[in-house]
Amino acid sequence: MLVVDQELEDKLRDQEHLIRENDVLDVVAKVTHPLVNWTWYLITYSEQDDNAIYSILDGDEVEYGYVGLEEIMTHKIKGIPFEIEHDFEPINAEKLYKKLVKKKKL
Numbered sequence: 677m678l679v680v681d682q683e684l685e686d687k688l689r690d691q692e693h694l695i696r697e698n699d700v701l702d703v704v705a706k707v708t709h710p711l712v713n714w715t716w717y718l719i720t721y722s723e724q725d726d727n728a729i730y731s732i733l734d735g736d737e738v739e740y741g742y743v744g745l746e747e748i749m750t751h752k753i754k755g756i757p758f759e760i761e762h763d764f765e766p767i768n769a770e771k772l773y774k775k776l777v778k779k780k781k782l
Contacts (some may be wrong), residue, residue: 684718684760688729691720701769703732706761707743711753716743719769732769738776 687704705718714735722728728742748758 687766688718688721699768699770701730702766703769703772704764704766706764707748707758708761709753709756709758711756716748717769717772718743732773732776734776738773738780740773 684705691701691704701719703717703719707716707718714733717732717734719730719732722730722742727745729745731741731743733739733741733743751758
């Protein structure tokens with residue numbers, strides 16, 4: 677099961693008041709699954725719902741949206757849980773978004 681430790685919890689909370697200000701927000705974590713070609717870049721909690729995390733999804737398309745924390749923490753695909761990349765270095769959300777969109781267009 678994927679676990680959000682206190683350090684990541686703090687990083688996600690630190691930007692909560694900046695929601696939707698993509699030019700000043702940082703991506704603080706990267707969530708992947710070895711059997712799925714989608715990646716979630718976690719930014720901050722939703723101000724209205726602590727289970728929803730504002731993030732960038734790099735899937736069939738690149739988009740901002742919300743992912744359910746409980747969903748990615750407990751969901752397994754073929755018995756394998758999602759993983760947080762612990763060596764991920766925070767990056768500006770808008771910069772990463774533009775980079776991912778450009779990559780998709782190639």
